[in-house]
Amino acid sequence: MPPTAYPTPAARAIALLLLAAVSAAVFYWNGPLFALLNGHPTRTADRLFGLVSGLGDGLVAVVLILTAALYRARLGLAALAAFLLSGLLAQLLKRWFDLPRPPALFDHLHLLGAPLFGHSFPSGHATTDGVMATASLLFWRRRPVVSAAAALLFLLAAVGRVYGGVHFPRDVWAGLLLGVASMLLCHRAAQRWPVPRWQHGRWWRPGLTLLLAASAGVLGLGYRIQPTTAQPLALLIPTAALYLLARRWRRA
Secondary structure, three states: OOOOOOOOHHHHHHHHHHHHHHHHHHHHOHHHHHHHHHOOOOHHHHHHHHHHHHHHOHHHHHHHHHHHHHHOHHHHHHHHHHHHHHHHHHHHHHHHHOOOOHHHHOOOOOOOOOOOOOOOOOOHHHHHHHHHHHHHHHHOOOOHHHHHHHHHHHHHHHHHHHHOOOOOHHHHHHHHHHHHHHHHHHHHHHOOOOHHHHHOOOOHHHHHHHHHHHHHHHHHOOOOOOOHHHOOHHHHHHHHHHHHHHHHHHHO
16 A cells, blocks of 8 residues: 655645634634524435434444444554544543533524533534544545545534534534544554554454444444434444445455
8 A cells, every 4th residue: 555645834834724714714603604504404404414413423433433444454443543532532622611502502493303502512423523534535545536425424414413403613613623633643643553463463353343243233222323313324334334344254
C-alpha cells in the first residue's frame, strides 16, 4: 500500500482559514440555522433523517469499525482508537460546558425520538459521524464515488440531530470537527503501529471474531438505538456484519 499523502503547509493554512470562517458562521447563525433545519419538517425528511441519524450511535459505529477491520486492519484499529478518544473528549466537554439542548429551551419543536435536555455541546453522535465519515474516505480512497457517498451518509446523520430537535448546529459542527481531527490523528499514528505482527498473532482472528460477533449480537438482540426511529439499523447492520465476517474467514 502506498504511503498516505498529507497536505502541504499552504494547504493546511487554507483549510484552517476555511474552518475558522465556517465555524464562526455556524456559531453566529446558530439560532437561524436551527430554525431552518428543524422548522420545516416533511414526511420524506422524517424517514431519511429518522433512519440515518442512528449511524452515529456508539454500538452501531463499533460494529461498522470492527467490520472494516476485517479488510483494513490498520485503518480499522485507527478508527476504533479515534472513536474511543473522541468519545471520551466529547463526554468531558459535554460535562464541562453543560449546555441545554433545544427541548430544554423551546416548547414547540419537531422531534425524532425521545426529547433530550442536557449536555448538548458537543454532539456525541456527530462526533462519531465525523470519525466514520473520515474513515469512509480513507477506506475507499481509490473509489472516490463510493467514499464520497459513504461520507455524505454520515454527514446527513449528523445533520439529522439538528433536524430531529436534539442538538443545535454548533453542537453538531463541533462534534464533527472533533471526530474528524481524532480520526486524522489516529490514522497518522497508526502508520507506526506493528499491525502485521498483531495480525499474525494467535489472538487476532479469534479476538476480532469474538468482538464483532458479540457487538453485532447485542445490537441485533434488543439494543435500543438512539434515536429510536433508527431501530431498523439494529437488524440491517448486524446481519450485514455477520455475513461479511463469515465470508471473510471462509476465504482466508
